[in-house]
Amino acid sequence: MPFSTKYREKYIKRMILSFILLISLSSLLPHRVSSHPHFTFTLFITNNNVEGLLPVMKISNYSTLVFSNYCDLGFSAFEKNEKRVLINLSSPLSIILHLINNMHVHPDQIFISNSSCPLSAYYLAGLSDSVIVNIGRNVSYKDFLKELKQHGIRGIKTCGSIKNIEIQNSNRLVVTFKDDALSRLAAVYAGISNAHFLVAEDLNSIRDAIKRYNVTSVVYVISSKNLIKMGLAELYKPVIEAYSDRFFHVNVGIISGYSDSCAVNFASRSLYYLAKGVNVQSALLAYMEDAELLAEKIIRELNRSGVSIYQKLVSFNEHGNLTRESLIDSLKQASGIVFINLHGNPYGMARTTTGPYVVTAHSLEEVNSRNIIITLSCSTCNFNEILNPKNSIALAFISKGALAYIGARKVEYAGELETSTAFPELITYMLLRGYSLGSAVRWVNNIHIRAASGVDPWIAAYTCLLGDPDLRLLNATGQEDASVKLNENEISVNILRETCCVTSRIEFPYAAEEVKFELKNPDVRRVLFITKEGDKYILNIFLTKKISKDVGDFKPGDVVIIKYYKKLSVIDLLPYAAATFIAFLAVILYVKRRKRKILRPDSS
Structure with missing residues (x-):
């Protein structure tokens, strides 16, 4: 369904704050960005093992985005599209000072982490719109907090102090796998995009989570190693098995990359455009x-x-x-x-x-x-x-x-x-x-x-x-191209405006095995499939012209007629079978009587 204005406005207020994630690529800690339109955020990714300055892209007064230099092409492509200015920060402390002094982020909005933090803490930090700063493997919380106090900074959240938050009104599920290299990235990706989060130990747990949360989108955040090992079919299986009619009822996308740092960059770009929208030029x-x-x-x-x-x-x-x-x-x-x-x-x-x-x-x-x-x-x-x-x-x-x-x-x-x-x-x-x-x-x-x-x-x-399955185009029309009406034994599709294709979904009285279809328009390609949603059957319709170069695309006023016929079931056939059987017996009896009459000697 097209993205409604009401849905956009719902998250504008929530996503006004800037967000920052400082990730150590040596341990590939996750990302931060919010999943809904028209908000600004900040995302830091750095490598604590590399000497030198951290490149930070300034997008606006409240928005800064940084990528891994280990995946430089993904970084430079984004940089050229989303006008920004380079600033330089060299350490977690300088980042926190910059946030507080230059971007007016309050200390209690900042969450500091290290490699020992559980995934649940990263997820909660994402849900709570916290700025996430990773201090690295070799720095203790105690020493770092003492250093912050020397600069007059108090009240920053830690892994042990972050409060539990219940997710509200989410139809998304972010899935990662136990011991996956991108599990921390997945946790923050889920939190920022207001999604349920699952660390799957087996495929059944994915199927159960889809049914439990009644989600409409599943995002796999998965390392290339596991993606190659599992393959597409294994990721699709639990999503399809969550429902009983063989079809997908849930949208599926994959966040990965040919290296872990490229996956981090891809996730950050996905979240940015998920929030901002994509303007196709x-x-x-x-x-x-x-x-x-x-x-x-x-x-x-x-x-x-x-x-x-x-x-x-x-x-x-x-x-x-x-x-x-x-x-x-x-x-x-x-x-x-x-x-x-x-x-x-x-x-x-x-x-x-x-x-x-x-x-x-x-x-x-x-x-x-x-x-x-x-x-x-x-x-x-x-x-x-x-x-x-x-x-x-x-x-x-x-x-x-x-x-x-x-x-x-x-x-x-x-x-x-x-x-x-x-x-x-x-x-x-x-x-x-x-x-x-x-x-x-x-x-x-x-x-x-x-x-x-x-x-x-x-x-x-x-x-x-x-890519993220919830990405949409900002400049999409959202218009309906046809009206579809279900009549007795036929479906009429009335074209409202010029278009190459028509898609529609209507409630239908029969299951797929109970009905057959016949298209009256020989120049039209039609694809029909019936899904079961709750206790209802839904007919999904896709129409397009076979030879539109010569005859043109669909035009206003065109009508496509699809005939449908209910197949006769065994029960439906019983009266006919009974009548046929009775008629057959009658014929046999009649023939026998005729034979006896012919063979009987004439009494005269």
Whole structure:
């Protein structure tokens, strides 16, 4: 659903304070930022083992953000987009003094930690909007507090003094795994984004937490090591099993990186844009000849939404302007939606199945921090094949600046017309209409599940979102493109405005196994699946034109009719079976009587 104004306003008051997280990258302590719109925050990340000054990016009078220099491309991409000035701080003490003296943060809003702090303390610090400053492994609380008192600073929170807080009205769950290198990051990420927090010891605990908290979004904060070990299907399984109808009812996203420091940077950028929103300014499309019609459909929808096309990079029979240099340069300049259609594998993308690569994890350079990468490429999210996470093309995109990456765990196909198995037009359309990234990917995965009824749903669902599932576009229209009416034995979809696609969800009287559908419009591609929500059945509808280049997209006044017929159950068939049986007996009796009559001798 589009992000409501009421939901935004609810958190503006809560998120006015600045937030700071000082993380020792040697122990990779977590992050801090708040998950809702229009607030300012401060985030520090430093390495206590490195001599020298700490680079701090000043965003506003109340907002400062710092990234790890160990993941410099992700840092520089963000820096260029979000105007800031460098200031220099060299120690936890100087940071605290700067907060109090220059940013007017009260001491009781500051939480100091070290590597012995439990995860619950980091989570509570995030929930309480505290500034989190890590003092490192080798400094004792006692000595550091004494040093603060010498500067007249008292009342700072510690691991032992922070108060318990009950989370309120959260529909998010942040999940990490026991002994994961990013568990502290996960704790603070959960607290700042007002999410429930779970350290999962097994997959069943995830399933149970989803049902217990009735969440709509799950964010896995997971190290690349565990992501490669577990793979996408294992992360999806408990989310699907939380409900009984094989489908996703919860949006899922993954926060990770090809190194732990890059995961920290990716988390900070995700939280920043989760709070501030994403303003899409331009789009980049890089595609092969087979996807030309599909790309043109996406371009028309972008234009209708006021998004300019920065560049079209095209490869026709290995010719055209789609080269390594043009793609890498355009990824730095474009700022918004990026559609990439190339042959792919977990390591890179190419114009042909035999190579050479156009881009790999190693050749990829800085990516604009507002770019949402939507791919029609095979297997780029097949993490189980990767031995070294720095070789993963998907992890490289988010580690080098991208806001989100949507890719596939297995083979994708482009159809002869304007169709594909990746549904990039559906994802783009939903984002432009105000739906979250997680909602769009959930729709696509549910379509995959519907198409593979004989396969375990967590295997059938192969589309992956690297990014926070609650991210939305600020300049989305949020408009309805069609009105849908359920009539007796038919569904009418009335188009209200020009659009490439239509999505809708309506209450429906039958389960999937009880009904069959028939589309009366041969030029329309329709995908339907029925989910069960509580005691109700919901019909999910996706419509798009098969050949819109020639006949045009949907226009106001168009009507799409979907006929539906209830299948006859065994009980429904009993009267017919009984009548047939009786008729059959009657015929047999009649034939026998006729035979006896013929064989009986004439009495005359």
